[in-house]
Amino acid sequence: MTDQSQPSTTRRGFLKAGLATGGAIAAGGAAQAAQEPDPLITEIQPWAQGLGDGVDATPYGLPIEYESDVIRRNVEWLTADTISSINFTPIHALDGTITPQGCAFERHHSGAIELRKEDYRLMINGLVDRPLIFTYADLERFPRENRVYFCECAANSGMEWAGAQLNGAQFTHGMIHNMEYSGVPLRTLLEEAGVKPEGKWVYVEGADASSNGRSIPLEKAMDDVLVAFKANGEALRKEHGYPVRLVVPGWEGNMWVKWLRRVEVTTQAIESREETSKYTDTLADGTSRKWTWVMDAKSVITSPSPQSPVTHGPGPLVITGLAWSGRGAITRVDVSIDGGKTWQIARLAQEGQDKALSRFYLDINWDGSEMFLQSRAIDSTGYVQPTKTQLREVRGLNSIYHNNGIQTWWVNANGEAENVEIS
Amino acid sequence: MTDQSQPSTTRRGFLKAGLATGGAIAAGGAAQAAQEPDPLITEIQPWAQGLGDGVDATPYGLPIEYESDVIRRNVEWLTADTISSINFTPIHALDGTITPQGCAFERHHSGAIELRKEDYRLMINGLVDRPLIFTYADLERFPRENRVYFCECAANSGMEWAGAQLNGAQFTHGMIHNMEYSGVPLRTLLEEAGVKPEGKWVYVEGADASSNGRSIPLEKAMDDVLVAFKANGEALRKEHGYPVRLVVPGWEGNMWVKWLRRVEVTTQAIESREETSKYTDTLADGTSRKWTWVMDAKSVITSPSPQSPVTHGPGPLVITGLAWSGRGAITRVDVSIDGGKTWQIARLAQEGQDKALSRFYLDINWDGSEMFLQSRAIDSTGYVQPTKTQLREVRGLNSIYHNNGIQTWWVNANGEAENVEIS
Structure with a gap:
């Protein structure tokens, strides 16, 4: 059999x-x-001699104490204050594709606020036939959609422009999470208000002190943007915008406005702080690119990696990682163990989903010698993830955002891994 | 535009x-x-006048305090002790399909034990060429798979055989969860040990005091069964079998052995307590059915429902629920608002996935009069979820397990919902 x-x-x-x-x-x-x-x-x-905990022990459960190192971490020197800062998803310790809310990265501009559903209001105003104000209970009455999407901060890997700096996939690539969202299409609410013909953009802002206002072309707003109130089945967490956040699939995380308060239909972009002095890309000649909304195809090996070394000798070794693209689905991931000289096609755990994380595996028989591990994502548009050298030729060294270059981990004969660059 | x-x-x-x-x-x-x-x-x-929490506030986050009622709940009178008991997923308050581990139901026979990865061992013995013992670190070296599957206790809805009893979808249908598992196919480990030609079954048991041993035909063991160590990306929770549980897709939850300790290859089923005096179905004539492993197609409306009443007047109303089948994917869900006299085809949020939960919606314009809400699932084999009357004609009233009859919620003109049966 x-x-x-x-x-x-x-x-x-x-x-x-x-x-x-x-x-x-x-x-x-x-x-x-x-x-x-x-x-x-x-x-x-x-543990087989006695009884364990009963079913009334944890009405809402947390991870077991032995997993207490699998947590979000921030980097103290990165920002002046933790109120306007970032922490990182422990992607080196996770598998699969779903990110639990409890360890999904946070980025705040004025801290995570507490806003009750009863106090929640969403205004749609500007170039509309009927300005509208929705309560949370109103939103629950509109037809809903469910979809898994990744959310990546534009600054993910941003500290690596000038060279390898942070030693761990959590810190180099952990400004990302991937959840199943439930919400109402923004299109539905805009149609309820009636967009006037001269309306070409929406300006979206949050209820926190920063307001974090961003402009989004109407075409995207009418496409796949969700006004979401659940993630992975349950209410959004406070730190992810409870009770309502915007989900802007495939586009940079800064546009996924939390505690969503207002959507204004306008003729032009507002050119707010968050889309001029921030979230634009300074090029080699000192000029800046703007409107770089889409997160291009990218991948990273999550294990082995500096925080997830090889703890055994030669023989079978699972190499695994994540790949994603803001332009569509991942169709292929290549993995190299020799720093890009030769490549093998990795196994995708599932067929790639539109604008969602893909998990890949390469099962090798490690000979025990050093490796230079790399992964290279290819998406449904045919786009191939570039090397960091290729990126720098076009973009220079002054950028912070949109670094989707190929990552290298050097694994030595002891199994320890380190963030390196190879020319 | x-x-x-x-x-x-x-x-x-x-x-x-x-x-x-x-x-x-x-x-x-x-x-x-x-x-x-x-x-x-x-x-x-x-909340817009001050600053919120910084990114160091919650290294591992919990739901916001306002959601403190969205928790697992047990029913005190149901069992003599909470050590050998069950609690229920708050499905009435969730959306989408993924169940967060923190509120996913538990069923224990001798409580949830604490077992360190370092202390974990998995033995494969019996009719094999090479009896093997795996450490947790060994398991991590085998090729992994990722897949979303539902896990339903055979006793889900079991208190409803004699008539409507429990007032809430959490209690009538909440012995179910749906997670993305990462693990090694049991097939891979059995092939490593080498199954002898006379081996036709495996007997699987856990490391807890109950051991909860169950027999599984080798054909299923070599098909889609996983030796899983992650759920929704992170380590299994203690209450779900940390560090390793068996995932037996589509089959009753009792077979998904937690704290998996041993897999013995045998010529015949062991006929253990858990598959003779328990987890068999007493029929009307006093005889019992055994080997009723597969969870047949089933569905339930999660909102409106007794714990999730309609809180507004007539007009747009979202009816939503879950559907699943242990035999394949959900292909269609019908919803009735008049107790089964007329049916409308509900909208599936995503194409049905093999042996995983599907979310359905029916967006109606409620006229404010009473409704008798029902849902009816159809799976990829063509099987149609039966009425409770149809089930009882075949099975009698003495069963506990495998009640997949159509559920009815009576919603009155005030929007309050109640568990009822209609003839």
């Missing part, structure tokens, strides 16, 4: 190869049991 | 109809702003 299908046969061959050269995996455990009894197997395990 | 596509036009018409008859939605707010100034709009909102 053994499964003789092609994938399994291949996989079995791979593992046998690993055992033959490595000898550490599984067979090691069996040999141990045969030769010197493992006290964890031969004696009664303490 | 207004979107003139067919779906939007339809939606707009729907909302206009709602405004015309109901007058409450959105226009109510606008009228209020025009006639008597809303202090929340015209005065400076307190």
